[in-house]
Every structure is written in structure tokens, then in C-alpha cells.
Amino acid sequence: MAGPSTDPRAAAAPGATVPTRRGTEALLLAFAVLLTLAAQCIVDLTVTGSLRPELATFGIWFTALWTGAHLVVRRFAPYADPLLLPCVAVLTGLGLVMIHRLDIADPDAGSDAPVQLLWATIGLVLFVAVLLTVRDHRLLSRYAYILMLVGLVLLAIPAVLPASISEVYGAKLWIRVAGFSIQPGEFAKICLVIFFAAYLVDKRDVLALASRKVMGLEFPRGRDLGPVIVVWVLSILVLVFERDLGSSLLLFGIFVVMIYVATERASWVVIGLLMFAAGATLAYNAFGHVQARVDTWLDPFAYYDGSGYQVAQSLFGLGTGGLFGAGLGGGRPDAVPIAKSDFIGSAVGEELGLFGLAAVIMVYLILVERGLRTSLIVRDPFGKLLAAGLSFAVAWQLFVVLGGVTGLLPLTGLTTPFLAYGGSSLVANFGLVALLVRISDAARRPATPHVAPQRLTDAPTEVVQP
């Protein structure tokens, strides 16, 4: 290169069309499907020594799902990010394989993999529905307060229902009707992220500007702390009434990060951490179940016969897996209780080893990176905040769950997005990805040449920043 100081790429050919990159997406999706089918074959060959006839049905179904999703994206969100869907496909596929593998390990418990495949299908139906109905993500901000209400109601339902309907393993966050169990918190998460984004876009100026300087940090005025306190109280209420550490942590974390993104003020993170510390201390001293969780976390082997059994088994599993894992179908991941949903991370870690688990985390990181990148390039502030909030929700949830599985954090009741067995989590996260796809389509779509509207009544209204 002759000129070291200039970037030759800085000057793209004028009038160059923006590539839609749908071909890349199709190739990577094909790779993801191939990966899933290979894993499925390996599991069957390793465990039973022969391929099952159901494998063909599974393969066709799984391929059809992603072909459908790809075609819908190609038609209705042509400029969407090409990596979002393939990452989700790999994670969902790997989850299906692990669940199938755990099915084989314990044939008496019934097979959950076909059910999960059904949930994935429903999830993709939701994905398509969201892409079709939400043509412009900015319209969502109009329904912000309705969505807040929906989110709060969803969050509150399990708390008011009788324990026989809503309680599973001590956490009251389910609605169990006619054999189906739904975890409304997963849907509430998305509704609340949309609301937070719309609300913070409105209020970020006052939250960012009115401040006092204390110890080098700009702190907001007392009265502007209102929203944070409200969300904090809400999180505590979730903790008290649903006895679920995970949702509570998820809710508060998302809000703090979104307020930080909206205002660019580090002080909000400090305030958030302080409030979290206060809340955690309060919860630890007031509730037995939180205390039990923390004690188990600090020393799982001391409670090996009781509450620590699950984490201890998970740690044994990860240890057995070592660097390269026991191979798909070669380990004993079923030795961990509830490995299909809460502890799928440990099953992956045992069979694929550190390298495999790191790869899975990497796929999540790519997904999150694409989301955050969408947030960077999209033009409108609502889209920015929404994309950042949604991607952070995925990252945060993954961190909290894997932290629990590996003993880094106390155990929570969250599920690994896309990977774990669980209908509501899977379906809700497909909805989340649909929103990200929609925003990324808007972000990467080349600006249409501005044509003056014919009549004033046709002109779209627009918020002009003062």
C-alpha cells in the first residue's frame, strides 16, 4: 500500500448498492442445519450404534423450519443482519440434540426433544408473525405503556395464582394449564424492554443533564431516581412473591444497563450496583431461600446430600468433560438433575468439553455483538435503545445461567436462551430475535431518496429535536 495514512476502503465506489447478504445467511443457515444433523447422527451412533428412522423426519422438519424463516426474512426484511438467524439456528439445533441425548439417557422419563421441536416451530411462527406485523420497529414505541401494562400483568400472574398452578421447584413463575406450562416472565421481559426503551428515549435528557458532581461522577438529582427505585422495588417484589432470583436480577440488570446506554452516565451503573448490593443484603437477611442459594453457592459440596447436589454434579460433569469433552453421547450428563432445562450448560460442557462450551458461548457472543452493532448503526434513538436492551438481555441471561451452572454465581431459575428445554423461553426468545432482525433491517437498509410528499396530509410526522 502506497499511502499508509489513508484507508483505501474509505472511498467506496459512489452509488454502490448495499449488499443484502441474504446469500451469506442462507449458506450459514445450511451450515447450522448440517451441524445439527451431524450432532444428531453422532449421538445416535455413539449411544445406540445405529441411526434412528426418526432422524429423517427430524432432519426434514428442522431444515424446513429454517428454510421457511430464511425465505420470510428474504422477503420481508431483506437487509437484516445475516448472522442473527444462523446463530439462533445453531443454538436451537444444539439444544435439540442435547435434549434428545438426555432423552436417550433416561428413556423412562419420556421424550422431550419432539416437544421442543414443536416449541421451536411455534417460536418460528411467532418470529414470522412479529416480522409481518411489526413493519417498522418505531411503531412499537406508540404502544409502550400498553406493553408495560402487559409486561407487569404477565409478571404478576404467577404471583397471584395458587401455588398448585404456579409453583415448580419452589419458584412461583409458571402458569400450568392442561399439561402446558408457561413461564410468562419470559414474555414480560420483552414487553418491559420495549417499554424501557420508549420511556428512556423520552426522559433521557432530564436523566442525563440534571446532575450534581460528587467525587468525580455526575450524580442525578434525587427526584430523578424515581424510575430506578420503581424498577428496583418491582424486582424485589418479584423476588418476594415469585421466589425467583433470576427474573428479579434480569429485570433490574436490563433497566440499569438501558438507563446507562440512554444517558451515557457511568453514575447510573454505580447507583445500580449500590442498589443491587442493598437489595441483595436485604434479600439475604430476610428470605430463607435466598440464604440457602447463597450457602450452596459458596460451598456446594458441603450440601452435597441436599441443595448442593445439583451444582456439585454439574461441576463433576464439567470436570469429566475436561478440555475436549467426552464426545457427544459419551458422557453421563443425565447424572445432573434437571439437565434438560436449567443445567443444559453443564451437559454441553461435559460432552463437548471446554472447547465446545466456549464455542457455544462464542455463538451467543456473535449474536449479541450483531445486536449491539445494530444498535450502533440504526438511526433512531428508540431503535438504538431497544436493540441494545434486547441484546443485553440475552447476554445477561446467559451470564447469569452459566454463572449458576459453573458455580460462579448463585443458582437462579433462568433458562439458557434457545438451548434449554422450555417452551416459553424458546418462543419468547424467537420473538426477541424477530425484533432484532426487524431493527437490523431498518439499520442496514440504504436511505431512500427523499421525495417531497404530494400533499401535506400525506406527510409523515416527525419529531424534531430542539
Next chain:
Amino acid sequence: MAEIVLQGFRFGFLLLLWLFIFAAFRVVRADLLGGRAGRVASVPPRAAAPGKKRNGKGPRTLVVTAGPLSGTKITLGEQPILIGRADDSTLVLTDDFASSRHARLTNRGGQWYVEDLGSTNGTYLDQQRVQGPLLISPGQPIRIGQTALELRS
């Protein structure tokens, strides 16, 4: 199953998984670098064609010659021009390599100066990285990320 086959499965699958990540990273890389590496296009040098100097009158328009906004024209007045990704910039760039408040063009006595506002990826005036305010002559390309601008009379 023979042990060797199982070992093959074990490492083969891990390899396949990482290959997927490698493929994904290639896409990320291609995106970051704006298309395939090696596709080199350059702005036709206009500095060589000064045209009529319009006897002493300064440049009148700012034209975007490359990048997503290529073809955009801004008529110059007395006001400074803010360039960046922020919504309140005069020229709002949709360029991943641009900062929110990237550069500013100011008019001082009929002459235009470009200043970098502490951007991450820098502003270039005709191969030279802009540190302090630099005088722009008409036709000199100003480069911000993938966008190139120039003043025209």
C-alpha cells in the same frame, strides 16, 4: 462403535463447531471492512481540475462524493457544519466508522477549515490526518470513515 471412530466424532464435531464460528467471523470481518478486502476504489482526484476560481468567492457547496450518502449536497452559509452520526449533526452520517460527533467545518473569513472533534477513526484531508484546524481548498477530499466529502464552488 470402534474407539477410533468415536474419537473422530469427538474432535470432528468440535472442529465443525469452530468452523461455523470461523465462518461467522469472516462475515463480521467483511462487514467491518466494508465489503471484501481488496476491493479498492478511490475518489477521482478533483484537485487537479480547479476550474474557474469565481474571483475570490469561497466554496459554496459541500458535496458527498463517496459512501452511503453519496450525492448529498449541502449549501454552505456562515454557520459551522457538524458532521457525525449524532442526530443533531448538520450532516448525519450512516457510517460505522464515524463517531457521533466526528468533525466540524467552520467558516473563517470566507475560508473553510476542518477540525476533528476527537473522533475514533480520524478525519483525513487529502491523505493527511487532521489534528488541528486545517484549511480546505476546493476539491480536496475530506475522508471520514467510508464517506468522502469535498467543497465545490
